[in-house]
Amino acid sequence: MVDETRHLIARTPEEFKVRQNIIVYPGHEVTAVEPASGRIRVLRREDGEEWWEPYDQLLLATGASPIRPPLPNIDAHGIYTVNSLADGIALRAAIDARPPHRALVVGGGYIGLEMAENLIRVGIPVDLVEQSPQLMTSLDPDMAGLVARAAESLGISLHLGEAVTGFEVIHGAVSAVLTDRGSYPAELVVLGLGVQPNSDLARAAGIPLGAKESIRVDPYLRTGIENIWAAGDCAQSRHVVTGRPTWVALGTVANKMGRVAGLNIAGVRTAFPGVAGTAITKVGTVEIARTGLSTEEAAAEGLLVASSTTTAKTRAGYYPGAERITVKLFAEVGTGRMVGGQIVGGQGSGKRIDPVVAAITARMTVDDFLHLDLAYAPPFSPTWDPVLVAARQLLHQV
Amino acid sequence: MVDETRHLIARTPEEFKVRQNIIVYPGHEVTAVEPASGRIRVLRREDGEEWWEPYDQLLLATGASPIRPPLPNIDAHGIYTVNSLADGIALRAAIDARPPHRALVVGGGYIGLEMAENLIRVGIPVDLVEQSPQLMTSLDPDMAGLVARAAESLGISLHLGEAVTGFEVIHGAVSAVLTDRGSYPAELVVLGLGVQPNSDLARAAGIPLGAKESIRVDPYLRTGIENIWAAGDCAQSRHVVTGRPTWVALGTVANKMGRVAGLNIAGVRTAFPGVAGTAITKVGTVEIARTGLSTEEAAAEGLLVASSTTTAKTRAGYYPGAERITVKLFAEVGTGRMVGGQIVGGQGSGKRIDPVVAAITARMTVDDFLHLDLAYAPPFSPTWDPVLVAARQLLHQV
Structure with a gap:
């Protein structure tokens, strides 16, 4: 348990000012964006006062609700x-x-x-x-x-x-x-x-929306309107497996997009390559992770995929603390390209999705993946990591 | 602790026979290989009897000592x-x-x-x-x-x-x-x-040796002599980063090579792409992992590499059980290609080498790696996984 809620605050407005010279205005709401004149309408909640504020570059990071x-x-x-x-x-x-x-x-x-x-x-x-x-x-x-x-x-x-x-x-x-x-x-x-993405402000300003009503952006996180950018839970992404627009509202993606938007606004041209749809959580001591396309998502994309489900152990079978892990991998039939993975298991299972994330992002085939020199020692893995065992089974189906 | 040593035996000779119809001859030593006549000299230790035995295909899996x-x-x-x-x-x-x-x-x-x-x-x-x-x-x-x-x-x-x-x-x-x-x-x-590789038998038979006196093999695990194959700790490998011959005596590599040799001998043409030099261990509760090239190894290969060392936490900083983790990543200056990684830290650190293994195998750049959609939730990782934080720092040096 976390003792005090203040430990959950990454940075206070004061820290932003002192450490990064960023001025935060708490309790202020932007009620309108006027791209033609390059200004935003600000409402101070405390006293209800409203005024226009000019911008050179505007980043929409309105999040999701x-x-x-x-x-x-x-x-x-x-x-x-x-x-x-x-x-x-x-x-x-x-x-x-x-x-x-x-x-x-x-x-x-x-x-x-x-x-x-x-x-x-x-x-x-x-x-x-x-x-x-x-x-x-x-x-x-x-x-x-x-x-x-x-x-x-x-x-x-x-x-x-x-x-x-x-x-x-x-x-x-x-x-x-x-x-x-x-x-x-x-x-x-x-x-x-x-x-759902908080995109009403953008829509009202005539900024084009995209997947699931999120704000449409290009790889540099520019919206369809000059000098206006969007990043985080309000903004659209590209799926690295399908290459198509998608929308993912997760902290890690938002954080990476924020960095890329900041670099581009500062003139350092940087593309955000997109998301793999990775997520992880736990229920009690059971760890759950997924990335890429599920069977249903692949079907919706018109991809013919095969899958293979394997149950193994998180450590060498004889090693104390070895727990059950189930891995399901997905690959495209014909090309053998890896397109997704899902894992459910005991301690040490969840983060095993990460090499699968790297593999689908790098467009590896099942055969490429199968031969990865993943780390093995009895306290950490069976001789063949469970994700590789799943790949070995999948090989016969693609 | 493992209760009984028999739990450490993967398969007994009897199980080999019953489950896979493989006949194991314990207590028998092969003292010579005669490629010209396609036969091996067998010594039965029990009674000292010796005889010649013919082979169609011969796999050398003599291990290391x-x-x-x-x-x-x-x-x-x-x-x-x-x-x-x-x-x-x-x-x-x-x-x-x-x-x-x-x-x-x-x-x-x-x-x-x-x-x-x-x-x-x-x-x-x-x-x-x-x-x-x-x-x-x-x-x-x-x-x-x-x-x-x-x-x-x-x-x-x-x-x-x-x-x-x-x-x-x-x-x-x-x-x-x-x-x-x-x-x-x-x-x-x-x-x-x-x-050291057990390659004396091969050497005596005129089979060419390679890196560190291991048995030289091609990607299909053929030795330089027809119908003779080698796999495991006695056999040479190829390093996926340098593309050059190397020799790694580890169980997981041996196991993968054994599979590839078996497939090829059975007529299923399969290449073994090589090793990344991955290893993992622990000292007390401290987990240690490495892959690819170290600073010294890169220098020996004539590669100009930059490195970056980052200390972070294994989980969100506020989450109970978050432990210290140190990550060092290596990339080639100029191309930005990732060439190695090393990790030392508390529980949950070691297997974080696996996405690095996938990245160096796929020849990703630091920028590619940095944007990987690795799994994040507070019990599993900070918002940016420590390996990605290391990449973010490394980016400025390549």
Whole structure:
């Protein structure tokens, strides 16, 4: 557990000023961008004052916001989204002030599962409702099944293939969640339904949008309007496997894009090559990672892919602490090009996705990958790393 | 600890027969190969009988043997090498029968350090003598310095830059180790001076040898003589960074070569692309990994390389269990091509070498590597993985 929330703040406005000479204006909102005149409209929330401010170069880094679908009573007390540090603090304070008898999480993705696990950990029974027939829809169903088992073993009650239709309310506060199959009592609800890019400001300024309404950018992170750039969760990316536009709202991608945008604005021409769709999380002690295309994503791209699933150990089988790991790899039939990977397993499993990330980015074939001289010693891996065993099996199918 | 030594046997001769129809002849030695007549001379140790046996295809997988330099009294009782399971069992039995007051390990490589650590663990004080001024000569001196600190923190007494000149003996058993600087009492000595390829049989048969007297092979693992193949610790490899012959005696490489040789002998044409020089080990809880070229190796190849060393955390800084990790990366000046990496750090550090292995094999530049979409979540990594932070720093030097 993290002792104090201030440890979660990377840099305060004061540190920005002292260390980097960047002036941060907290509590100020940009309400409009006027590209023709090169200025932005600023609203100071404190006193409601508004004025125009000129810019030479403008970077849009407006981020993303959690999705709150327009369901009956969605704005009742006790229904939370978790996006900012303030959200987390508010949720924690509410639980501490009046611990709920039951909580319900809507959505079986990364955020939903993390919230469910942590609610269970503080002693609150949790139902998790997910519209899809599986958790983590970015995984193939068989791999998601392993995640479901991990979630259930923590005591999370899963309700898959079930859609939330609204909320019952008593005195303005949520008391139950209604679905297309029934009703679940809950005094606390966490919505983990994903995020959407904050692109309204850009749209209103006539800046072209792209994938999933994110702000369209070129590899140098220029928008379609001169002197305006975009980076982070609000901006579009390119998928390194398909070469096509995609949208990924993750901290590590945002951070890399921020660096590239800064370099370009400062005149150092630098391309952002794109994202592989990598993600990692854990449910209890089970580590989960994925990259590239899943079976469903490959099909949507019209790619013919083969896959192979392997179960092995994280260390030499005889070595203490060797845990079960399942690896699924995907490659294009015909070319043998690696296009994705998914991993579920015990300690030491998750980061094994990283050589797969490098391989799909470098457009390696399964045969190239199979021969990689990955690190082996009994405390770290079987003689053939599990990702290579998966590749060895996949070789016969491409 | 592994409970029973039988767990360390991957397959018994009986299992080979039943599962794969491979007939193993234990206790039989091949004393000569006669390519002209296509036959081998077999000696049955049990009764000393010898005969000729014909072959259609012959695979030499004779392995490597520990180096035992011709020092005075090197064959005294109490001086061990550790190569086979039988060696380990004998050493363990000797310790259990009569625990030595002091032990000395000669050599500061992987085997030497592993032995020193395990002797300390069973309560035996250990001196370690290494001729080079640093441990693990495959690491750069600064990284090896971190390893030395880890070894010392376990209680191993290091004597670096000191050469063993011989052994003192009482009643046929070692009593002290003599060096060019002094003398150390020890009733148990373990030699960890590396291995040499078992290529005498090949040499005698007129099969050409290559790097470090290993058996020369082409990418299909054919030797210079028709119908004779070689694979594993006795065989030469190609370095994927330099493209030149090299020799690496490690289980994972041997295993991959064995597969490729088998496929080729069976008529499935498959090239072995080579090795990156990857290795991993641990000293106490400190994980150590390396791949590609070190500063010294790059210089020997006439490559102008830059390097950058970064210290970071294995997880998000605020996340419980985040440990210190030091990453050193190497790239060619001018082209920016990644040529190597070294890592020393706490739990979760070592296998981070694997994306570096993939990158140097794919001939990525530092800029390519820097943008890899490696997996991030607070329990697994800082927002920028430490290997990417190292690349970010290296970028300014290539």
